[in-house]
Amino acid sequence: MTTAADAPLSPPHSAATETLADLSEGAVLARIFPRLPTASAQLLGPGDDAAVISAPDGRFVVTTDMMIQGPDFRLAWSSPHDLGWKAAATNLSDVAAMGARPTALVVAIAAPPSTPVSVLEGLADGLRDCCEALAPGCGVVGGDLSASDALTLVVTAFGDLEGRAPVLRSGARPGDTVALSGRLGDAGIGLELLFRLGVDSNGVPDLARANALKLTHPTEVAAQLTPVPPIASGPIAALGGATAMLDVSDGLAIDAGRIARASGVGIDFDSSCLGERIEVALGGGEDHGLLATFAPDRVLPPAFRRLGTVVAVSASNWGAITVDGVSHDQGGWDPYRGWDGAAG
Amino acid sequence: MTTAADAPLSPPHSAATETLADLSEGAVLARIFPRLPTASAQLLGPGDDAAVISAPDGRFVVTTDMMIQGPDFRLAWSSPHDLGWKAAATNLSDVAAMGARPTALVVAIAAPPSTPVSVLEGLADGLRDCCEALAPGCGVVGGDLSASDALTLVVTAFGDLEGRAPVLRSGARPGDTVALSGRLGDAGIGLELLFRLGVDSNGVPDLARANALKLTHPTEVAAQLTPVPPIASGPIAALGGATAMLDVSDGLAIDAGRIARASGVGIDFDSSCLGERIEVALGGGEDHGLLATFAPDRVLPPAFRRLGTVVAVSASNWGAITVDGVSHDQGGWDPYRGWDGAAG
Numbered sequence: 001m002t003t004a005a006d007a008p009l010s011p012p013h014s015a016a017t018e019t020l021a022d023l024s025e026g027a028v029l030a031r032i033f034p035r036l037p038t039a040s041a042q043l044l045g046p047g048d049d050a051a052v053i054s055a056p057d058g059r060f061v062v063t064t065d066m067m068i069q070g071p072d073f074r075l076a077w078s079s080p081h082d083l084g085w086k087a088a089a090t091n092l093s094d095v096a097a098m099g100a101r102p103t104a105l106v107v108a109i110a111a112p113p114s115t116p117v118s119v120l121e122g123l124a125d126g127l128r129d130c131c132e133a134l135a136p137g138c139g140v141v142g143g144d145l146s147a148s149d150a151l152t153l154v155v156t157a158f159g160d161l162e163g164r165a166p167v168l169r170s171g172a173r174p175g176d177t178v179a180l181s182g183r184l185g186d187a188g189i190g191l192e193l194l195f196r197l198g199v200d201s202n203g204v205p206d207l208a209r210a211n212a213l214k215l216t217h218p219t220e221v222a223a224q225l226t227p228v229p230p231i232a233s234g235p236i237a238a239l240g241g242a243t244a245m246l247d248v249s250d251g252l253a254i255d256a257g258r259i260a261r262a263s264g265v266g267i268d269f270d271s272s273c274l275g276e277r278i279e280v281a282l283g284g285g286e287d288h289g290l291l292a293t294f295a296p297d298r299v300l301p302p303a304f305r306r307l308g309t310v311v312a313v314s315a316s317n318w319g320a321i322t323v324d325g326v327s328h329d330q331g332g333w334d335p336y337r338g339w340d341g342a343a344g
Numbered sequence: 345m346t347t348a349a350d351a352p353l354s355p356p357h358s359a360a361t362e363t364l365a366d367l368s369e370g371a372v373l374a375r376i377f378p379r380l381p382t383a384s385a386q387l388l389g390p391g392d393d394a395a396v397i398s399a400p401d402g403r404f405v406v407t408t409d410m411m412i413q414g415p416d417f418r419l420a421w422s423s424p425h426d427l428g429w430k431a432a433a434t435n436l437s438d439v440a441a442m443g444a445r446p447t448a449l450v451v452a453i454a455a456p457p458s459t460p461v462s463v464l465e466g467l468a469d470g471l472r473d474c475c476e477a478l479a480p481g482c483g484v485v486g487g488d489l490s491a492s493d494a495l496t497l498v499v500t501a502f503g504d505l506e507g508r509a510p511v512l513r514s515g516a517r518p519g520d521t522v523a524l525s526g527r528l529g530d531a532g533i534g535l536e537l538l539f540r541l542g543v544d545s546n547g548v549p550d551l552a553r554a555n556a557l558k559l560t561h562p563t564e565v566a567a568q569l570t571p572v573p574p575i576a577s578g579p580i581a582a583l584g585g586a587t588a589m590l591d592v593s594d595g596l597a598i599d600a601g602r603i604a605r606a607s608g609v610g611i612d613f614d615s616s617c618l619g620e621r622i623e624v625a626l627g628g629g630e631d632h633g634l635l636a637t638f639a640p641d642r643v644l645p646p647a648f649r650r651l652g653t654v655v656a657v658s659a660s661n662w663g664a665i666t667v668d669g670v671s672h673d674q675g676g677w678d679p680y681r682g683w684d685g686a687a688g
Contacts, residue, residue: 043403044510044512047513047606048441048442048510048512048513048590048606049407049437049438049439049441049442049513049589049590049591050405050406050407050438050439050441050442050444050501050503050510051405051406051407052403052404052405052406052442052505052510053403053404053405053406054402054403055399055402055403055404056402057402058398058399058400058401058402059387059396059397059398059399060396060397060399060404061394061395061396061397062394062395062396062397062448062450062485062486062500062502063393063394063395063450063486064450064451064452064486064487064488064498064500065452065488066452066454066488066489066490066496066498067490068454068490068491068492068496070491070492070493071490071491071492072490093393094393094394095393095394097393097394098392098393098394098396100394104406106406106407106408106500107408108408108409108410108498108500110410110412110496141406142406142407142408143408144408144409144410144498145410146410146411146412146415146416147412147414147415148412148414148415148492148494148496149414149493149494149687150492150493150494152410152412152454152492152496154408154410154452154488154498156406156408156450156452156500157394158406159394161396166388166392166394166396168388168392169391169392169393245393246392246393247393262391262392343493
């Protein structure tokens with residue numbers, strides 16, 4: 001692990017024009033680390049070969065997620081702050097989906113040497129602001145920097161189960177209530193708007209047009225670029241008896257299918273619970289809500305609303321998703337098929 | 345976290361020609377995960393939003409390190425197996441440098457959609473073989489896949505301090521013996537040979553010439569491409585009373601300077617302990633040995649050999665490195681300044 005303590009003394013530079021190539025790796029880290037939040041669980045932070053984190057119940061939850069310029073984001077649409085925020089939010093959501101409280105992150109960033117240092121400062125600020133807003137006490141305990149043609153963020157997040165069993169995808173039982181904390185469909189609409197209207201006449205992502213969209217469709221664009229997953233709902237659901245749970249990252253139908261497949265059941269959505277745009281609710285990706293199942297006699301925890309019911313199906317139909325009893329086909333995003341190679 | 349459990353059933357393909365674009369992300373993961381070692385500390389492995397790892401003493405060690413095609417490796421020189429091995433080895437070494445026993449890894453990989461699936465299988469095999477050879481019981485508990493123009497590996501590694509205090513960089517005291525477990529200089533010579541002789545007449549990394557070098561200079565090239573850091577020496581040094589320790593990744597002089605700076609001391613190397621090529625021993629990067637300090641009355645643990653002595657210096661000289669009492673200048677690799685932008 002590269003650490004700020006490795007930083008040699010560096011001469012003063014003009015902050016406005018500095019690039020990563022103007023500074024040493026250590027000096028860049030020395031600029032970033034003070035902007036990052038300290039984790040309450042940090043026993044040893046940046047400055048050595050590795051960090052040491054507290055795991056009070058003798059276990060820790062871990063997840064990792066990459067965001068790469070091109071397939072995962074475009075710099076014309078997302079500010080550095082947006083990217084830092086989203087990289088934290090998506091990982092925090094995976095931790096919360098186990099019923100755990102997020103405790104710490106490590107962050108690996110690769111960027112072209114020509115990148116202004118201010119871009120990395122913006123990423124750090126986004127990481128910090130997301131942790132402070134969604135998971136107070138969670139902080140960044142270490143990281144690594146490298147060079148690459150495509151800006152790349154890799155966040156690994158940790159969580160504390162606080163003595164509870166993790167909430168798996170496999171625990172849903174027929175009769176359970178299917179419920180969601182979070183929004184449905186806005187992020188998918190935001191992405192569709194950006195690809196349709198946030199581009200110039202050649203289809204290239206365009207800053208001015210994206211900014212216009214942020215004014216005309218603030219909810220949808222923000223849901224896509226700076227999601228606010230209901231992190232606190234994860235531990236609340238676990239305490240409230242959730243039998244299964246996951247982060248809705250690829251669309252409600254696909255992710256519900258994952259719970260259903262892992263649990264050996266089907267899930268039937270009640271169309272009256274899916275709003276006026278049912279296909280959008282079922283298909284929109286990157287919602288980052290928490291989808292959970294609860295025994296039928298349980299009162300749903302705060303922030304969760306009923307969407308449907310877990311149903312018994314034959315083994316050949318495990319994972320089946322229906323709406324009012326009618327079969328629903330699942331699509332989905334795949335980075336190797338869905339990316340057109342562009343990175344603007 | 346993306347998991348193999350997300351994999352849909354996929355039709356059989358011709359294994360020889362398959363690329364990532366031919367398969368879904370889930371199907372690729374389903375091909376990789378069975379090749380990876382299972383961690384003894386794994387309480388919940390791949391297949392959910394996050395993994396759960398045991399941390400028996402209520403703490404865990406964490407480090408992360410990126411390897412990116414171009415600044416960090418060339419595909420003409422390193423096989424996929426080599427890359428998987430090195431990505432594991434360098435992270436395991438950072439865990440060991442805290443005095444911890446490596447327990448688990450998570451691995452994020454980004455690759456061009458045109459990448460043969462066999463490349464990822466090779467990476468997985470290298471990760472597995474390195475864990476099995478250097479840190480038995482350590483396994484891969486999860487990961488993520490994405491698309492990128494440059495092959496990118498990001499490993500995050502965890503370790504168990506087994507109730508001990510972590511061995512920091514800051515604990516060296518005047519009079520302590522400076523000692524090393526591992527090799528010095530071979531990896532740096534290997535890299536110099538590859539850049540000088542492992543290229544074609546245009547300076548482009550060349551497979552045939554690299555293979556020839558592997559025959560004429562097997563020790564040096566292997567030290568660069570597939571390092572074998574002395575992972576077991578980390579916990580042994582901690583038990584043996586190491587007062588400070590780090591992984592020698594940027595060259596002995598630079599890394600010794602880090603211990604010296606963090607500890608508020610200087611380090612004087614004994615030239616008679618540095619072999620016949622003193623500048624190579626001091627300057628060669630990526631040795632991945634463990635450099636540690638021990639109180640003068642301690643017997644050095646197995647595999648450690650004396651290189652010098654910790655010396656008291658005035659505060660303005662903290663971090664100073666001398667050889668037989670004569671000042672030694674430190675250079676060093678920086679990804680933003682050292683990379684020429686090529687990625688062949």
